Amino acid sequence: MKAISKVKKPASLSPFESLIVDISTRFIALPADRVDGEIMLAQQQVCECLGLDVSVLWQRLPKNPGSLTTTHIFLPPDFPVPVPEMDAKDTFPWSMERLFDGETIVLSRMADLPAAAARDLEVFRHYGIRSSLTFPLSAGGGPVFGVVSFNSFREERAWPTDIVDKLRIVAVIFANALAHQRADQALRESEARYRSILERSSEGIYQVSVEGRILFANPAAARILGYDSPEDLMSSVTDLGSQVWANPEERSRVIQMAEEGGLVQGYECQFRRKDGTLVWVSLDTRPFRGPDGRIIYSDGMIENIDEHKRAEKALQKNRDLLEEIERIGNVGGWEVDLDTMKQTWTAEIYSLHEVDPSYEPTVEKGIQFYTPASRQVIERLLRQAIEHGEPFDAELEIITAKGRLRNVLVMGRADLENRRISGFFQDITQHKQDEAERIQLRLELTHLARVLTLNEISASLAHEINQPLAAILANAETVKILLPQAQDKREAIPEIVDDIIQDARRAGDVVRKVRGIVKKGDVQFEPLRINALIEDVLMLLNGSLAMNSVMPCLDLKPGLADIRGDRVRLQQVLMNLVMNAIDAMKGMPSRILTIRSATDGPDTVTVSVGDSGPGIPEAGRAKVFQAFYTTKKDGLGLGLPICRSIIEEHGGRIWEDQNPGGGSTFSLSLKAWREGPA
């Protein structure tokens, strides 16, 4: 039996059985792209072998998963009715329901269909199908994804179990092949998707062997590194470490980091491009290990951050510049967050307070740096800023963390909408000292100028003193002559002695006034009669006027309000102006000095000193009040600048006009005296 069956088996193979074996063989290791052709060939061969007319295969396709689409069909060439693409679910609802439950539908004749399958029957009849066998398609116990049917138009026929079982094998072969095809398709699509992502990515992606050979690179990697194409990159670079890394040792370090941590992210370094230039990249890299646990390759993702680095550098440069400016100007910026009352300081403010950069400023702590008097002020200013949004600007004093006193200028502007106050903080200690020194210097210069003026007028003063002395001497001599003479001759003596006393007083006056002028001292404002002041000055300068044959012409308005002034300084100004006028008229045929006093409104008194000199050349007029500008041979160029500084100290004004008839007039305006603080 055994022997017979062994021998018989190959011999007893029917053509149908041979076909099934053939089909099975053909589908082994069938490439996906040949599956469709082989299925349709098998459909044809089965039909022809069994005398069937048509075989149709429907699938639920990914593009249309709700229905079943005809994908493979065999029709005899002379088949009269074209079969359109159709949805099997609509056309065979009863059958499909069962098929999708895994059942096989075996219909020897249409009459076997139950009443529930009316729609199926209608369609079968429409196509003239008289007998039908249909299998569900599923692979490896997975869900049903399609069906395949074999049909007869010509006759009703029986479907012996043997045939059904063999055709089921064909259906399984089809299902496996289609599943394989589907998987292959999915793989291809996913590959294409990844490829597209890789190709279009703006990040450079590559794989590199431990030795540094590039195994794969995408176009972006080539672009970032300046190569024509990924192929160019892969063939040109044989050692990534030495050819691409600007610093090859850095690569070893990163590999070590990756070995320890598995993944390195956002590592910023410089890569060398094909043309030798450097590019900043941000690198992510991950190692891949072989079965023995050793790294065989790693992949890398690089992003060009040159722009970012440039911007970062520019920002840093700006920051450095700002700090530099802060240092130079001893100035910083601050901001208060009104919700937290925390402060932000720029670097210079830390150093102005002499605290180290780890110090955390708050409003409360910041206020403690001020001296008690300044603290009251800053607290009030901050309160007004917080409550009413008032800007402020104050010169205050702080004591630094190291105990140094500093004068500071603090300015603040509130932005209540954004709940913040920001401002400006400047060390003005040096500035304050300079100012004090300047005031001191000005005092000394003023004094120096007075002494110089005095030197200039000393000849005049000598004359002024000699005049009464000469009269006194003459009168005394007269008394001496008269004393031994007769009584009647001596009657004149008391009158002569009176004259002596008067002249002695006159000389004393001059000396007193000179002493007033050379006296050094602070400004002392008092109510002054300007007309008396003018007369005093003229008296002191009488000698100079006479020596230079200058005719003084006074036009003093009577009853002027007292002015607020410092006697000595105003005398100095008037003396300067008169001396200048005298100098200006040297060598002129007509030498007339005009001094006027007048009012300019109830609060202002004006004095003008005019000469009949040549006037000031147009080019010099703008400079006459500038220090060290002079037209005199031995002039210092300090007279008028000092006059101006004195008059401005008095809250007045000094200016110069050209007289219509020639010569110049210097005028000054002074404020009238007011009781109480000025």
Next chain:
Amino acid sequence: MSRPPVRCWIVDDDLSFGKSLKRMLTAGGIPAEYFGSAQSFLDSVPPGQSGCAIVDICMPGCDGFELMKKMDDLNYGMPVIIITGRASSAVRDRAMKDGAVGFLQKPFSWESLRELVQKLDAESSAP
């Protein structure tokens, strides 16, 4: 009895000094007249008048040097003593160069003035 002493014409803008000088000369026996400006002297004392002019340099309008020049121009023929409160050798040299017969720095003593005037008197009366 000797002839009457020379007459002095004082020209000085300082009234107080002029007055005292006139008083001193008069008390010392020298007749004197006082003028507050060069112009009033020129207006009052005609050329050819005898005597001696005592002229201050520093005067507004017309100073002592200018007056000397005018007197020379108008042929006054009168000696001039220059007096000044502002003495320097330059001023003195100029005064002498311009023809002054004497130069005195204020303040000056009766003696020094009397000597000058008497010397002039002697010279003018010499044959």
